[in-house]
Amino acid sequence: MSATASHTTHARPQAKPGRTVRFRIKRCDGPGKPVRWETFAVKPEAGANIISCLQQIAASPVTVDGQKTTPVAWDSGCLEEVCGACTMVINGKVRQSCSCLIDEYAPNEGDEITLEPMSKFPVVRDLWVDRARLFDALKRVKAWVPIDGTYSLGAGPRESAEQSESRYVMSTCMSCGCCLEACPQYQVEESPEKWPTSFIGAHAMNQARLFNEHATGAVLKGARLDTLMGEGGVNDCGNAQNCVQVCPKHIPLTESIATIGRSVTIHAIAKWFRG
């Protein structure tokens, strides 16, 4: 990896027009297929992001050694950092590729950018991973407000300004998986039958808190806490607090984890006495 530290500086560096940026990409043709590294030279357009550079590579998939290869596969959706689909490991750090702007990130001739798929999810192809377990975790904690029924429930409960402000930021989670990729307690698990006992992750604990603190959503609080009390729940968190450092939405994940810890403590004691 060469000089790409520029993205941490605040004064925006002037990108050199017509420069060449090298992309070193970890490639894999599909589940169980071997991994290989390929490097491509790209002349980024003004305002380029990682995705537009990948599009350039797809238009002419030739490596720096002149080898013709297949286009690099990736996943994306919104292109404005709200869907989470384009998350990948860029120069060793997990983040969204759509909001990684090349003019800032690699302003100089010969700058190199290393792209890897997230390591905590099974690879579908190249940079595209399958985040099914992340969504399964949301089902496990019933991350919703139950309103289905045979009659109208009427208007929803009123929420105070303070409460809505504190819950709003929790609701901005885009299920990107950054918090899981950076978590030392979250390991890749390919077999779905092991998901119910594997560590659920910070995003799910945050969603459990979001809906526990909603007046109607709180109906399911006991069920959520039963799940989070068990194996793979909040007790499996090791408090490394990487999740909160990498969350692109700046969600106070460690506060959510501690809140769930408190709820679970109270829930367990109450259950023990109540039977």
Added chain:
Amino acid sequence: MPSFIEKNHFLLRRLHSLTGIVPIGVFLIAHLLTNSSIIWGGAALREGMHDAPFADKGIAYFQEEVAWINTQVPHLLLIEITLWASLAFHAILGIYYAKTGSANTDRYPYQGNWRYRVQRLSGYLGFLFIFYHVATLRWGWTFLVPGGTEWSFRYSASTLAAALHGSTAGLTTVGVVVSLFYFVGVSLLVFHFANGLWTAAITWGLTISRAAQRRWGYVCTAVGAALMLMAWMGLFGALAVKHDDAKRIETQVHQATGADSHVAPAGSVADGH
């Protein structure tokens, strides 16, 4: 075994957290306080030895404390067995839990992530150290002590110094290795306790907001710093002790308290404590 752990997941996790504080952490505080008195004890000695050097009075105070613990504390064996069982429980489950993680400080070198990593490392090394420490100085496994000194509560400072030095005559090369092991061991364990105190507050849900976690972090840092100071005082205090001089002082203490027997007279204990 796994199904038992699965079924009692919550209970075991929280007992693991709890045992780190009570009894292990509480014992650690008491133990380091006693050990460090080898340095500061001279200021606390209440009677006799008025003209003796400060260091000598420290040795005398330490000897009185250790003799008191070993002869006057009721149910000492029960307390010890509780501690050993708690340590074994905390260590075995700790290793089992630590194996579920994979360190990634190379990619995410955040301070919290380093503490996560060192917490696990200090658990492994600290457990080895405690085992060596208890086996040699408590269970009398003298074959593991260079020089073969057996620790005795009646000659607490002198036999401790000889066990650390590797001989009754002074520091030997193996003694340096043992002492370094002690230094690393106690330092890591103090860190393990202070950091564990910080994370336990999150685990149980006592500290929730970032500000609360930061504030509690200051408290844990202060507790850790104080304990670290005590740990180093105890270790370097013991290393500075000369075996023969300490033995002379300890004999004086026995004569002064009239205790050549294992039990100090009740009067001296009441005066001394």
